[in-house]
Amino acid sequence: MVDFDQFRQTFFEECDDCLGALETQLMEFQAGNATQEGVEEAFRAIHSIKGGAGAFGFQRIIAFSHEFEALLDQLREGKLDLAGEVTAAALRAFDVLSDLISGERDGIEPDEHFEMNAMVELKGLLAPAADDVDQPAQPEPAAAPPVQPAEPEDEGGSKRYRILFRPSET
Numbered sequence: 220m221v222d223f224d225q226f227r228q229t230f231f232e233e234c235d236d237c238l239g240a241l242e243t244q245l246m247e248f249q250a251g252n253a254t255q256e257g258v259e260e261a262f263r264a265i266h267s268i269k270g271g272a273g274a275f276g277f278q279r280i281i282a283f284s285h286e287f288e289a290l291l292d293q294l295r296e297g298k299l300d301l302a303g304e305v306t307a308a309a310l311r312a313f314d315v316l317s318d319l320i321s322g323e324r325d326g327i328e329p330d331e332h333f334e335m336n337a338m339v340e341l342k343g344l345l346a347p348a349a350d351d352v353d354q355p356a357q358p359e360p361a362a363a364p365p366v367q368p369a370e371p372e373d374e375g376g377s378k379r380y381r382i383l384f385r386p387s388e389t
Contacts, residue, residue, distance in 0.1 A: 240263075262295055269285060311340065
């Protein structure tokens with residue numbers, strides 16, 4: 220029998236390690252000692268937390284980590300710089316993420332809007348994607364045609380089904 224609690228405990232221990240690495244890098248950023256390696260380490264920490272949270276279905280940690288990761292990704296790619304507002308927002312996001320993880324660990328769910336201000340702040344700092352700049356608005360894609368239920372085909376006492384997958388055009 221698989222001990223799910225053991226895996227869960229391991230996830231939280233790894234979160235502690237990742238949060239420690241992330242905090243160290245954020246403090247370096249704040250002190251003006253940012254390096255590309257430091258940004259990469261911070262990104263990996265968030266990415267690991269998000270991936271582990273996905274394995275356990277911790278949706279709030281996943282969603283928040285995704286926004287935090289996007290900010291760090293743009294730092295990695297040179298689309299943003301570590302101006303004071305970016306570093307300050309990253310430090311606030313670190314506190315929120317730590318609290319979300321602690322809440323899951325302790326079974327105490329923060330208020331449903333707990334992380335919203337920090338998420339909005341992170342999104343607001345993101346540089347627009349290159350393909351979003353000066354592009355005309357695209358029309359909404361047409362809805363996919365309704366799917367007809369498959370009818371079984373009788374072949375000598377056994378039923379055969381035909382299943383058809385159609386990807387959307389977006």
